[in-house]
Amino acid sequence: MKQFIDLQLIRDSFSFVISGLPYTLGISFASFLLGLILGFFLALMRLSGKKWLTLPSTIYISLMRGVPMIVVLFVLYFGLPYYGIQLPALLCALIGFSLVSSAYISEIFRSAISAVDKGQWEAATALGLPKAKTIRYVILPQAMRIAIPPLGNVIIDMVKSSSLVAMITVPDIFQNAKIVGGSKWDYMSMYILVALIYWVLTILLEQGQALLERRLRLG
Template sequence: MPDWLVLMWHSLGSLLWAGIAFTIPLTLISFALGLALGLVTAIGRLFGPKPVVLLVRGYVWIFRGTPLLVQLFVVFYGLPSVGITLDAFTAGLIGFTLNVGAYTSEILRAAIASVPRGQWEAAYSIGMTWMQAMRRTIVPQAARVAVPPLSNSFISLVKDTSLAAAITVPELFQAAQRIVATTYEPLILYIEAALIYLAMCTVLTAVQERLERRLERSGGFLEARS
């Protein structure tokens, strides 16, 4: 067996463990929190009073207009200068959540705005409150529009978590960096890390395509649940 293949085999366990223990949890938690934040932000921008609209627009403007790596550095290395010290994983979680929230808010805002006004009127005509109309009529229809771009955002987040290595989160890419520091084989280890990311994203892409086909057949989340 070639030496490079032996090295990849011996390092595979460490890389996979780093992915399972840090990359996957960081991705799932930050996307879930970011999606919730994005929904609140989108609703605030669409239906909130002017001060709220200005606040959420400023938030989206800042986090969409600055690099994610800079945001992570501000949270992890910058906040200690004002007395706020966070461990690496928490700092990464906050940074990714805020970034995801800004991007998903625009996706959700556009999806909600795409629902025809007549759907609101129909919901109100049968006695629904605003909250009921949102939950039972608007959000299910908007979800169908939002699923493809949200899925793309999630897949991008899987790859973006490699930036957490820069703030010492021991995720998959940093695990590769640590092995490189002892083996001096950067090409082999970084290709191996890239292949693992590729495998994860390939699986997620297949899930996304299957979900989109199901939504097309069912006509949306309401029909899929009924």
């Protein structure tokens, strides 16, 4: 009878599977940083009160939040070649995750900025601060304290969702686990291994998020 988990296979293949970790973390964190930048400007567009800015940003956010990530990746990697645009799988992953994450991040920024007491805006205006400096020096520091917990959830979700890049041949940890599972006819052992790796990564990110929240509270 075949054993449920092959521990020897897990030990022998661990180094190969974990070799995909730079792709998993690289895609997740690089896309998160790009999403932060784009999401911040999308949030400002939503809050501008100008229809020519709020309308396109609202449509973009709705679209990116409404389309599954796997569809975005397939459009970039398999769809664009029909129009003569061939992008590397890694670039498709970075673009796809950045675009989708920016939509969620923008809503986090928007709600965090809106949560800052209106008296802060009024006080800054009374002191003669221009709007750009008011946002940078008065509103953003307070909004970031509010935004850190949901932003932490976004990066954790991105690390887990990065497993989807295996569908477009990026050699992340999940893709490497699939390769071993297929060659050894033991997907169960490999999927359990990769699940444990993602779990450990999530725990580390949660600890980092908690540490950052404590520092912000003390600061």
